[in-house]
Amino acid sequence: MNSMKKDSPKEADDSNLVEEARKTLIGAKDWFLEDVALMTAYWHDKMGYTEAWVDANWHYVLDEGHELVDELDEKEDVALLWLINHANNNPVPLEECHVVGAEVEPGSYRCMSCGHDNVIETKQALAPCEICHYGLMSTHDEQINKTE
Template sequence: MNSMKKDSPKETHDSSLVEEARKTLAGAKDWFLEDVALMTAYWHDKMGYTEAWVDANWHYVLDEGHELVEEFDEKEDAALLWLINHVNNNPVPLEECHVVGTEVEPGNYRCMSCGHENVVETKQTLMPCEICHYGLMSTHEELTNKAS
């Protein structure tokens, strides 16, 4: 008896699906590799142009770079000050705090420890609090008004 097995239509259909999936994956791989090659070429061209521009204009970059760094430092300092003042909910903004030993303008400097109002008559180096000898003073208006 000859028992030859015929391929069922389901197996034929499954094998054609597998073959189609293989073709699709091969096509997707080729498409992806072509895109990667295009992106790589673009990147190299772009970087080559940028490097050539910097080589040709390095003196300009150096001259302008110092000013840009200083400008950036100022903006960074202002942003950091804002962040510290707002995140910590400081009662006195840091820009209105003064430390003993720094040069200050004439005015009223309230001690951050005991609240004593230290009066500075002329531009001079800030001295410690007359009462408690603490070294941090404030010119913040709200703090000065609350104590009055």
């Protein structure tokens, strides 16, 4: 009698699956590394082109750059305010919020904590709430602390 065991078909299938998985992973790794190399080369080419353009047009960049940066900063600020106001569902738009120490115009500034209206008579630095000493005020028309 032959006492040696033959490999079962299940073990052979399992080893084939492991080998196929190994090949797939090696292929995926190679594909990923090739893509990274292509992206890196593209980025270096793109940055090289940009640097060459800036070197050739540096006087234009210096002359126009400050205005462009200010314009972009203004657009980014508006976009950020819109995003924060809408994404967070803020009860008060941020552009209508004021913090202690900020220079404010005369008017009524509602405390964001207790809802007290702090009246400012002259242009001055905003002081904390007269009631609760909280440091965030609003000029927003709607009531902040509705109890309805």
